[in-house]
Amino acid sequence: MGDKVAAIEAMQSSGVPCVPGSDGGLGTDDKQNIATANKIGFPIIIKASGGGGGRGMQVVEKESDLLAAIELAKTEGQSFFGNPEVYMEKFLTTPRHVEIQILADEHGNVVHLGERDCSMQRRHQKVVEEAPAPGVTPELRHKIGSVCTDACKAINYRGAGTFEFLFENNAFYFIEMNTRVQVEHPVTEMITGVDIVREQILIADGQKLSLTQEAVKIKGFSIECRINAEDPNNFMPSPGKITQFHAAGGLGVRVDSHVYNGYSVPPHYDSMIGKLITFADTRLGAIIKMQNALDEMVIDGIKTNIPLQARIMADETFRKGGMNIHYLEKMLGEHCSAL
Numbered sequence: 001m002g003d004k005v006a007a008i009e010a011m012q013s014s015g016v017p018c019v020p021g022s023d024g025g026l027g028t029d030d031k032q033n034i035a036t037a038n039k040i041g042f043p044i045i046i047k048a049s050g051g052g053g054g055r056g057m058q059v060v061e062k063e064s065d066l067l068a069a070i071e072l073a074k075t076e077g078q079s080f081f082g083n084p085e086v087y088m089e090k091f092l093t094t095p096r097h098v099e100i101q102i103l104a105d106e107h108g109n110v111v112h113l114g115e116r117d118c119s120m121q122r123r124h125q126k127v128v129e130e131a132p133a134p135g136v137t138p139e140l141r142h143k144i145g146s147v148c149t150d151a152c153k154a155i156n157y158r159g160a161g162t163f164e165f166l167f168e169n170n171a172f173y174f175i176e177m178n179t180r181v182q183v184e185h186p187v188t189e190m191i192t193g194v195d196i197v198r199e200q201i202l203i204a205d206g207q208k209l210s211l212t213q214e215a216v217k218i219k220g221f222s223i224e225c226r227i228n229a230e231d232p233n234n235f236m237p238s239p240g241k242i243t244q245f246h247a248a249g250g251l252g253v254r255v256d257s258h259v260y261n262g263y264s265v266p267p268h269y270d271s272m273i274g275k276l277i278t279f280a281d282t283r284l285g286a287i288i289k290m291q292n293a294l295d296e297m298v299i300d301g302i303k304t305n306i307p308l309q310a311r312i313m314a315d316e317t318f319r320k321g322g323m324n325i326h327y328l329e330k331m332l333g334e335h336c337s338a339l
Helices: 004-013 030-040 063-081 138-154 185-192 196-204 283-296 306-314 316-320 327-332
Strands: 044-048 057-060 086-090 096-104 110-122 125-131 159-168 171-178 221-228 244-246 253-257 272-280 298-300
Touching (some): 004 086, 004 171, 030 063, 030 086, 044 063, 057 063, 096 196, 110 138, 110 185, 110 327, 138 159, 159 196, 185 196, 185 221, 185 253, 185 272, 221 283, 272 283, 283 306, 306 316, 316 327
Antiparallel strands (some): 044 057, 044 086, 096 110, 096 159, 110 125, 159 171, 221 272
């Protein structure tokens, strides 16, 4: 499931709805690739089979740009992931990013823990995540959750995993499966009370899941802000020594981070240095609590994206919920990746 082409093929065989695409990796026949793109219909997106984190993806609006985009995606796939294979999908213009968390053991037990909305993205990289997703009804949650658990049983999946979907016009389209615990798993833990990391360890030890689907209850709302060591205006990385660090606290506030006073942020890795998570009975309550937590959090000596996160929390469209994956770039006045 770590290979996106193989994952899509497996999901199609298991009855999971997928984005229309090339149904496999692209070959070297330029005419065939052009024909495939025209059959799908522009705009399309080229993706690296081994990609992730927003890398190895190229949006193509017209046929004349297709072949160059394929070559660029191949180069990025080889450079970042050691795999030059790419595939093609229809590019949905206004989707949300909604994902389903699952847990599966080797004894045939599979549960889903509901959904997360990760639509606040910049250049395909998540900035804010929340659970449950605004507008997803309990009936729709049960329907797509059951599709995911059935698929896990069909492929004999074991471990924690996430089915990622594009969600548009109340329909789900599978895009990939992450076969690991994700950065945004805390928001699911907060609304279900399930320790996902603990369950994964038990699964790896050959034990049964400690919960059933009937025991999973969604309660309240949770939001996560990724805290990055970067300039909040131009997003350039900001490595250096943290001269003062104070984590936000209080009821319904969680901080996951490895940093401390005197910690030196290296320039060699991803810029994320922490996660700030809040929980409340209502979504607005979680947002307000996040605003207070962002105000309380202190990270001196380097630049961080805390001002950006505060701006997002105050944004009226975000407060209403249900934004598509291009909204943040629009809010920032950037050239939207859909164009």
